[in-house]
Amino acid sequence: MDMDLISRYGPSLLSGFGMTVLCWASGTALGIVIGFVIALLQRLGWAPLNAVLRAYIEVVRGTPFLVQLFLLYYGGPSFGLQLEATSAGIVGLGIYGSAYFAEIFRGGFLAVPRGYVEAAESLGMPPGAILRRIVMPTMLVQILPTLVNMMIILTKETVVLSLLTVPELMYEAQTMAAETFASFETIFVMAVFYWLLVEVLSRLARRVEARLTHYLSAKPGTTA
């Protein structure tokens, strides 16, 4: 590893990393919100709406992020949607993630034992309270690792934003690679940054999970 490279490209790589984190965090948050709303709407059980949501999920999941991003960025203006690169990137990431998050939440809802909800219903608890106080906590225990999976995948999808000239990590690293041809170093830098982001995220998630599951006395599958 060339120290000279670090001193020359360090600042721009760091700012690129900052941009990556910013786009990822906002896009993920947006995706989670949209996904959750979709999963909730699906629970209404209204067939036409479900068909529409299903189609949305399958199309968004089924096509590459790059394609969606280009459609949004280049096709958007013809629908009066003039987004600059970074906002387009964030919105695109949010839409892309929302389809996956919606499915994760849908699966989570299905795994909550009916009896818990029935008990709350029979006490007259309003749906909002049942959702917040009963369904979400029991569901989160199960879906948290999967949610984290998806967030991690989205950290890496942000590289696609570089194609819209969003100055994120990949975009900056590309400069270093093109100017110096130091391809291994570029790859190494990328690996370290992404691993760092993912590790911090996983550790945070581990903490949250420990708090959520502290009432489970034993791990499944372990002998007493």
Place this chain on the structure above:
Amino acid sequence: MSFTVLANNLPFLLKGAGMTIAVSLAGILLGQIIGALTCVMRLSGGRAGDLVGAVYVSFFRGVPLLIQLLLIYYMLPLIGINVPPLVAAIAALGLASGAYVSEIYRGALNAIPHGQSEAALALGFSESRIWRRILLPQAFRISIPALVNELILLLKASSLISVVGVAELTRVSQTAAATTYRHLEMYAMAGLIYLVINGCLALLGSYAERRLKTA
């Protein structure tokens, strides 16, 4: 004009799609096996098992797949292990997807009441049989939506295997686009093929969901 260009290139795109499907399927299978094994090891292999599993998950979720591919294909030869491109591609996909799948299973297991494995223990089931017959089937059922997510992501991530020289769908469409300067048409075509494959995966998922429903 653009139709003839499409028609001329369609066979190559389809061939690329075939490669994408084949490598992804192999990666998926490998990932399911590695994922289930990792999850079992982390939950019942004691502290050492948990640690090994945690390191594995941390690395393969943390480091971008592109880099994993380059490592397997270019770095392993440096220590004397030469892997053919196709093997490197399948191994990388399987290892990466295994890390995600193991986490999906780990979450699902939290939703299975402890009493169920106790009942099996009390009947004299071995731990491996409890995993095979009681826990994993249920974890699988609970996780189908998340697993289908993962399959679709894996299929799309397989576009990266071109870095080891495997001509899969995305690569073929890029090449065709660069030669013909018909970017839009080629990418639209490739996108459509991805959509169809992913649609099939999703259908498979909802079929499995319905089949395995017990309520």
Place this chain on the structure above:
Amino acid sequence: DTLANVKAAGVLKVATEMQFPPFDMIEGETYKGIDRELIDEVAKEMGVKAEYLDLPWTSVLPGLEAKKFDLVIAPVTITKERMARYAFTIPISEATAALMKRAGDASITKPEDINGKKVGGGKGTSQLAQIKEFAAAKGLKVEFKEYVDSNQSYAELAAGRVDASVNSLPNLSYAAAQRPDTFGVVLPPFGKPTYFSWVGRKGEEDASLVAAVNEALAKINKDGRMAAIHKKWLGATSELPTTVPEPSF
């Protein structure tokens, strides 16, 4: 050493990204282009057979370093920075930077007309560096947009988000020739003469291979084979130096 190995095996393994017409491209399933024809001639001179590998650019240089193949035959502009890391062959084509505009755009007829307009180019490429230098020297006010992929700057040009794209003349000429209703090259090229070369590994192990390739290229250049190939693909020929030129930046 590498040359000896190549000779012994009878094959020269080369790699490039086959998405760079007219140098490297795939039609159907056949590899075509200037590089292909040149390396075939070079291999003939060396008495071996060329074996081509198509890789995304990301993995071309790592592959070279990992010795998955012996030579990169992608056309690369020589810069000082790059020289420090890799061994370059003598030029295989001229690479003078030029501009491309939309086909019907009458407001740009010479390079200086980009004043007050937007220009797109590949991030980190020497052509982009040159146009920036050019604009600064002439006191032009230009907004630059930098893309990770040069192809994308063409797409942006077609879509009207930029008014001109910068790249090497051969590339631009070819693109404009393929879609004459969309693109037009702004002539003359604005840049200083620069050249494309191929890339090999640095170091003693590989020195003899690069020397052998250079020797073959020089011979091909001299006897007119190279000019014929350039004529076929670019419609024109140009004088190329027969030694590795000193990079100007």
Place this chain on the structure above:
Amino acid sequence: MSAASDQNAATVPAAKATDPTATPMIEIANVSKSFGQTQVLRNVSLTVNRSEVVCLIGPSGSGKSTLLRCINFLETYDAGEIRIEGRLVGYTEETPRRRVPNRQLRELRRNVGMVFQHFNLWPHMTALENVAEALVQVRGLPAAEAKSRAEAVLTRVGLAERMHAYPNRLSGGQQQRVAIARVVAMEPHVILFDEPTSALDPELVGEVLQVMRDLAADGMTMVVVTHEMGFAAHVADRVAFLDGGRIVEYGTPTHVFHESAEPRVRQFLQTYHERNSF
């Protein structure tokens, strides 16, 4: 305890039942219900007066739990009517009938508590939190007040000491008492019990019996599915015997347990009487 058990179980309901001013709390008229092909309830009719305790007994699979679940509309019913305090449960009055909006269902359920056979305690909340939750979310009590009321009720069912334990750390009987406390704390007008004593030891059964008698004395209406005939005999004003989704016998405990002419009922009770005369 002894004062309560001195009462003659048969005389109390007789007095209540003949009271002409009593408006019916629950009216079930010709209710039928199927799960797919299998009909589980057939033309069930039953009236429960205010402050009355009715026990549902009968063989396994006869539809007791299903009937109970229809009363607070956790299960839809296919035909017939169920009314609580005069209001049709789950459907609007018009024909063809449509489901009422959820808000209306919620109002109904606020006044109809239910204790589940499998307790359905929320695993991520302690015993105390399980009880306090609905007080805050439904009754709108401030957290502190909800907590102190929950503490009082849990103490009353003998759980003062294990209040802060999570359900999976509680014994079966302890869990069951939390489930009962959760409902009682809400002070509903009607409580539906699905085998409230199944996990309780005889002493606790006696205590729950006492809790229910107190509730009855306070004017609580209760419908209780139970397999404990002794419990039914002592707590019930009326006993309904279900078999194959039909009510085949109905009357005072004395009548059902000792005077029934129905062969099915006699046969059902035979082993019980035998077993408990030791």
Place this chain on the structure above:
Amino acid sequence: MSAASDQNAATVPAAKATDPTATPMIEIANVSKSFGQTQVLRNVSLTVNRSEVVCLIGPSGSGKSTLLRCINFLETYDAGEIRIEGRLVGYTEETPRRRVPNRQLRELRRNVGMVFQHFNLWPHMTALENVAEALVQVRGLPAAEAKSRAEAVLTRVGLAERMHAYPNRLSGGQQQRVAIARVVAMEPHVILFDEPTSALDPELVGEVLQVMRDLAADGMTMVVVTHEMGFAAHVADRVAFLDGGRIVEYGTPTHVFHESAEPRVRQFLQTYHERNSF
């Protein structure tokens, strides 16, 4: 059924207990167990002979379920010894003791069945599959044979018709019978029951009683935690009364239910006797 209930419950165990050739099936000696700070079992000693039926009764939270779970080592015990057919449960014979390898534990559990209070049926398998599963996985029977044996046992507990239903489509009593069938089909040497009748109606209680009597006649040893005193009186050779983690009374049903001098036992049974004399 009537023939069985004609037997004098007290005479049978007396005969067995005095048989000098009987080797003890389960020996529990000075077992203690704590969950964190709370001690749940204190110095419990109990011997169960071959073919004997012992009922554990006592108030909620007294440690009955915990003791049962220690017997097949679903719960570790802190001090003392539990032996089944002479073999120490869960630990090696050396001091300081270490846990035995899982394979040995598995062999033990193969011969010690357990029916759980909450049934713990596997929700992804039908009733039939629940019963057949262990026959294939543990006993190694071919699938067809396991299936036909499972069918036979399910028919015996009256579930021939709902054999192919998943647990969540079964009523409480039906689930409980599946849980019992699952264990009985394995033909263990000992069966541990945790409140096997809690979800059963009186008639079914009678039937389970009959099943257990048949098992006892075939030489099965059983330990039964129950809250149904009538059931205990009729099925048990011996009754142990637990309170606060201690065995405070032990003897024949007649002795424990009618002759005990322990005030705690008398108090415990009082409400029960009152309730069931109607």
